[in-house]
Amino acid sequence: MKDVLLSVEDLYLDFKTYEGIAKVLDGITFEVRKGEIFGIVGESGSGKSVTALSIMGLLPRNAIIRGGRIIFEGKNLLEDKSIYNRIRGKEITMIFQNPSSSLNPVFKVKDQMLNIIAHHLGYQEDEAYEYALDLLKKVELPDPERVLGSYPFELSGGMAQRVMIAMAISTKPKLLIADEPTTALDVTIQAQILNLLKRLNRDLNLTIIIITHDLGVISYMCDKVAVFYAGQVMEIGKVEEILLEPNHPYTKALLKAIPDPKWRGKSLPYIAGDVPILINPPTGCRFNPRCEYRKPICSEKKPKLIELNSGHLSACWLNERGV
Amino acid sequence: MSNLIKKRVNKWLMEHETVLKEYKAAFLSLWRNPLTKMGLILMGVLIFVAIFAPYLAPYPEQGLGKSNMEERLQPPGWRHLMGTDYYGRDILSRIIFGTRIALFAAVIVVAFALAIGIPTGLIAGYYGGKIDEIIMRVTDLFLAFPALLLAMVIAAFLGRSLMNALIALSVTWWPWYTRIIRNTVLSIKERDYVYAAKALGISDWKIILFFVLPNSLAPIIVQATIDMGTVILAEAGLAFLGLGSKAGSPDWGLMVYEGSAYITTHWWYSFFPGLAIFIGVLAFNLLGDALREFLDPKMRIRRWV
Numbered sequence: 001m002k003d004v005l006l007s008v009e010d011l012y013l014d015f016k017t018y019e020g021i022a023k024v025l026d027g028i029t030f031e032v033r034k035g036e037i038f039g040i041v042g043e044s045g046s047g048k049s050v051t052a053l054s055i056m057g058l059l060p061r062n063a064i065i066r067g068g069r070i071i072f073e074g075k076n077l078l079e080d081k082s083i084y085n086r087i088r089g090k091e092i093t094m095i096f097q098n099p100s101s102s103l104n105p106v107f108k109v110k111d112q113m114l115n116i117i118a119h120h121l122g123y124q125e126d127e128a129y130e131y132a133l134d135l136l137k138k139v140e141l142p143d144p145e146r147v148l149g150s151y152p153f154e155l156s157g158g159m160a161q162r163v164m165i166a167m168a169i170s171t172k173p174k175l176l177i178a179d180e181p182t183t184a185l186d187v188t189i190q191a192q193i194l195n196l197l198k199r200l201n202r203d204l205n206l207t208i209i210i211i212t213h214d215l216g217v218i219s220y221m222c223d224k225v226a227v228f229y230a231g232q233v234m235e236i237g238k239v240e241e242i243l244l245e246p247n248h249p250y251t252k253a254l255l256k257a258i259p260d261p262k263w264r265g266k267s268l269p270y271i272a273g274d275v276p277i278l279i280n281p282p283t284g285c286r287f288n289p290r291c292e293y294r295k296p297i298c299s300e301k302k303p304k305l306i307e308l309n310s311g312h313l314s315a316c317w318l319n320e321r322g323v
Numbered sequence: 324m325s326n327l328i329k330k331r332v333n334k335w336l337m338e339h340e341t342v343l344k345e346y347k348a349a350f351l352s353l354w355r356n357p358l359t360k361m362g363l364i365l366m367g368v369l370i371f372v373a374i375f376a377p378y379l380a381p382y383p384e385q386g387l388g389k390s391n392m393e394e395r396l397q398p399p400g401w402r403h404l405m406g407t408d409y410y411g412r413d414i415l416s417r418i419i420f421g422t423r424i425a426l427f428a429a430v431i432v433v434a435f436a437l438a439i440g441i442p443t444g445l446i447a448g449y450y451g452g453k454i455d456e457i458i459m460r461v462t463d464l465f466l467a468f469p470a471l472l473l474a475m476v477i478a479a480f481l482g483r484s485l486m487n488a489l490i491a492l493s494v495t496w497w498p499w500y501t502r503i504i505r506n507t508v509l510s511i512k513e514r515d516y517v518y519a520a521k522a523l524g525i526s527d528w529k530i531i532l533f534f535v536l537p538n539s540l541a542p543i544i545v546q547a548t549i550d551m552g553t554v555i556l557a558e559a560g561l562a563f564l565g566l567g568s569k570a571g572s573p574d575w576g577l578m579v580y581e582g583s584a585y586i587t588t589h590w591w592y593s594f595f596p597g598l599a600i601f602i603g604v605l606a607f608n609l610l611g612d613a614l615r616e617f618l619d620p621k622m623r624i625r626r627w628v
Binding site for chain 2: 101
């Protein structure tokens with residue numbers, strides 16, 4: 001399709017560990033269109049962050065890509081690593097979970113921002129300073145001059161995340177990957193940062209992939225969402241569809257586990273069983289040992305993502321006729 | 324004219340007011356610890372003595388080696404506060420000139436070790452893999468070679484001199500720095516800000532220079548300071564064994580050696596140079612400990628209270 005910015009196709013990735021080979025990603029597939037906010041939701045260890053790092057080309061040394069393609073604007077990033085020198089930080093950027101530790105502690109914000117701006121855009125000092133002020137205003141930091149003259153430890157988490165966002169958008173990227181951008185922040189700041197990202201998405205036509213385990217963030221922010229479980233994509237669709245009419249048993253179980261004030265005093269519902277250890281994952285659909293609708297075929301073969309209706313895909317044998 | 328200079332100085336002070344305040348606060352917090360205070364004072368005295376040796380020494384020409392046969396082996400007294408040696412030279416003057424040799428040795432060896440150790444450590448730690456393996460095996464090779472033996476070999480080849488002793492020390496010293504830097508880099512390169520920098524598209528060498536190096540410096544600064552003391556000791560050791568400074572030079576280690584033949588009858592001959600070595604090593608060690616405490620983020624809270 002023409003307006004697809006990024007597509008990840010059948011990505012298989014292993015990690016070499018001392019205990020053995022962990023099969024971390026098992027055929028991850030999704031596509032992100034220009035201008036949308038795409039959510040990736042899943043538990044810890046479901047492969048969300050690893051997927052983001054593979055898109056950025058920042059995988060640790062012990063990661064091995066077994067197969068698949070990551071296509072950004074028609075070019076396969078896995079085929080030609082040299083593309084990264086051109087696009088990383090310029091066309092695709094990323095912000096991280098712990099804003100306070102994402103800034104270099106030994107330099108002032110000003111030095112770090114000017115460095116980035118000079119590095120990518122080649123601005124002279126005065127010009128770069130003006131631009132940095134401009135960016136900080138764009139991310140709604142009050143008193144940008146004082147922020148520029150501060151060391152990172154003098155900033156609060158929310159301020160640091162705004163600085164990170166300002167640095168990330170300094171090169172007018174096409175895609176911003178936000179890996180749990182608000183997990184380390186308190187609730188009010190969280191809302192402010194999310195609103196900021198939303199506004200940047202609208203004003204700069206910035207495509208955003210937001211990774212989180214918080215369904216609240218997903219429902220507030222995203223146009224589309226992919227549900228990850230143990231390195232497999234369970235379900236992809238528009239946010240309303242996924243949250244209101246989930247198809248996949250895992251998504252259903254996940255939504256059921258959101259606490260409700262009405263349950264005060266009762267024990268919380270949960271999904272029985274444990275997240276699988278990826279060194280020896282369940283065969284077939286990796287959710288099958290915990291699934292209440294399990295069938296024999298579930299542990300034999302991995303279900304394909306099937307389009308239920310326009311843009312709503314689910315990987316479950318229940319959708320397959322004649323099984 | 325002086326008005327102009329005054330204006331310039333004032334302007335500079337105004338512009339750098341906050342930075343100067345920070346330095347002042349840092350210095351005061353160091354000064355508060357009595358041991359640190361002692362280290363700083365000793366260090367100041369050593370540097371002062373080294374610079375102004377010709378003006379401080381009561382007999383500068385004897386300090387540099389001129390003999391004075393009429394007053395051989397005099398005990399400490401008003402004419403010679405620390406007595407005289409076999410050639411009648413004033414030991415105090417010689418110790419004062421020896422400060423220059425000691426500090427020179429410390430600075431040269433540590434500077435060389437840093438110059439080689441920092442780049443190799445950064446590269447080994449940051450890139451890892453084969454290049455790491457190669458660099459670390461080379462350091463092992465050097466570490467396996469005893470410093471003393473190497474010094475003897477070099478002295479045998481190049482002749483006995485202070486410079487050759489320093490070459491021997493330098494060659495065996497740098498691998499420690501490679502190791503320390505590498506180990507620090509291994510943890511620093513996994514920090515969030517390094518990942519963030521990569522995600523922002525900053526090139527490898529800029530990440531090494533501006534993100535990894537400045538954040539890895541603390542342990543190296545501490546080690547380098549303490550090592551300056553150790554180098555003084557090692558250089559004195561080589562001199563004592565006749566592998567360092569040539570006979571007649573006011574090297575502390577050499578003086579201890581010369582005095583050792585008279586130790587039962589003329590105690591001051593070895594004692595005062597030995598004391599000088601002790602003070603030199605102590606000064607650097609106190610300073611190193613102070614810096615370790617100062618640079619450790621866990622101590623920072625205590626520092627500002």
